[in-house]
Amino acid sequence: MEKLLFEIGTEEIPAKFMPGILKQLKELAAAKMQELRIPFEDITVYGTPRRMAFIAGGVAETQADVVVEAKGPSVKIAYVSGAPSKAAQGFARGQGVDVKDLVVRDNYVYAVKHLAGQPVVELLPGLLMDILTSLSFPKIHALGRLRIPFCTSYPLDGCTLWRPDYPC
Secondary structure, three states: OEEEEEEEEEOOOOHHHHHHHHHHHHHHHHHHHHHOOOOOOEEEEEEEOOEEEEEEEEEOOEOOOEEEEEEEEEHHHHEEOOEEOHHHHHHHHHHOOOHHHOEEEOOEEEEEEEEOOOEHHHHHHHHHHHHHHHOOOOOOEEEHHHOEEEOOOOOEEEEEEEOOOOOO
């Protein structure tokens, strides 16, 4: 993907709010992308009273793969006479793994799941909406039916998402 541009067009936002909003936009973009395991190199923000934007550089095409371990019941409880107990079966079912895939370590059972990364393009709508709705302002108004708190009464003139690999 390389670069990702997200621009928010607004009605006039007081200039005194912009430094705080841009700082918050950069921090939110970085935090939300890390939360979703989207690798990136850097984020640069830009703003005017009618526009705020960020460009994320070095954005990967897919999420990073991850191995998730969940600690379950102790071995004494998980296995009765060498067979999985109801506790082990319930734990495995709750973790979405088969009982035979449970791993024993440190006298506890663990469910180990290998989660493959999804394409970033599929995560963008949720990511960008999350960033937009997480922005907070010193003075807010509710944004119509969406109930997004924003700085001006009718703030959004539009949002732009641009990726170099998308034809315009």
